[in-house]
Amino acid sequence: MNAGQELKRLRQRAIGQLVASRPVTSQREVVEALSALGFEVTQATVSRDITELGLVKAPRAGAHVYVAPRDVATPTAPASDERLRRILADVPVTVGRSGLTLVLTGTPGTASVVAQAIDESTLHEQEGTLAGDNTLLVLFADEVRLERWLARFRAIQALPVPVVPAGQPAIDSSASLVPGGSRS
Numbered sequence: 001m002n003a004g005q006e007l008k009r010l011r012q013r014a015i016g017q018l019v020a021s022r023p024v025t026s027q028r029e030v031v032e033a034l035s036a037l038g039f040e041v042t043q044a045t046v047s048r049d050i051t052e053l054g055l056v057k058a059p060r061a062g063a064h065v066y067v068a069p070r071d072v073a074t075p076t077a078p079a080s081d082e083r084l085r086r087i088l089a090d091v092p093v094t095v096g097r098s099g100l101t102l103v104l105t106g107t108p109g110t111a112s113v114v115a116q117a118i119d120e121s122t123l124h125e126q127e128g129t130l131a132g133d134n135t136l137l138v139l140f141a142d143e144v145r146l147e148r149w150l151a152r153f154r155a156i157q158a159l160p161v162p163v164v165p166a167g168q169p170a171i172d173s174s175a176s177l178v179p180g181g182s183r184s
Contacts, residue, residue, distance in 0.1 A: 011039050012049050016068060019055060023065040030066070079124075081156050084117040088157045095153070100146055104136040111136040121156070125149035 001009070011034065018024060018033050030046045050066065057064040058072055091110045096103040106114055111131035118129055118138070125145040130137040140146040 007039075008049075011041065011045075012053055014039065015046070015049055015055075016053060019066045019068065020071075023060060023063060025063050025065050079120065079122045081121045081123075084114075084121045084123075085156050085158070087114060087117045093157065095150070100140045100142065102138040102140070102146065102150065104138060106134050106136070108134045110134060118153075123149055123152055123156075125152075 014034060014037055015030060018030065024030055024033070027043050027046045027050065030050070031041055031043055034041050034046070054069045055066045056069065056072060058067045060067070087110075091106045091114060093104050093106045093114060096105065104111075104114060111134050115129040115131035115136050118126070118136075125140065125148055127139040127141050130139070138149070140149065
């Protein structure tokens with residue numbers, strides 16, 4: 001590492017420590033603080049450093065201050081079936097099957113909405129979902145997971161579990177399944 005790269009590394013470390021230790025509202029403030037530490041920098045250099053460090057401005061204590069990306073909490077809602085339940089109440093979805101793949105078909109333009117709601121729900125038995133315009137494929141690694149997922153999906157959909165055609169495995173509808181495969 002050459003002297004310029006080492007200086008940049010030290011300067012960026014100082015900027016990181018600065019924004020972690022106190023509220024910093026402007027690049028000018030960063031330039032002044034770095035100057036006080038013995039760094040000779042311009043606002044343009046500080047601007048590039050802030051970008052490279054991924055610092056963002058976030059509201060804190062009545063002002064917008066620079067913070068590191070790790071200090072910005074991204075709100076994540078806990079998995080819930082409520083959104084999926086609401087969508088399925090509005091979008092008629094039929095379920096077909098081909099091997100270890102379920103084929104969900106809705107109205108035009110709804111497949112990606114249903115897929116996202118499934119991905120955000122408590123349904124986790126699937127390997128993945130793939131959405132087109134009105135058709136959604138739900139992929140499974142094995143029969144047990146597929147059957148458990150389908151029973152839970154039907155419960156969320158609030159439809160009875162249909163009679164399975166001859167030659168297809170039956171789904172036990174006498175007991176409901178909860179996450180983790182335990183019976184309730």
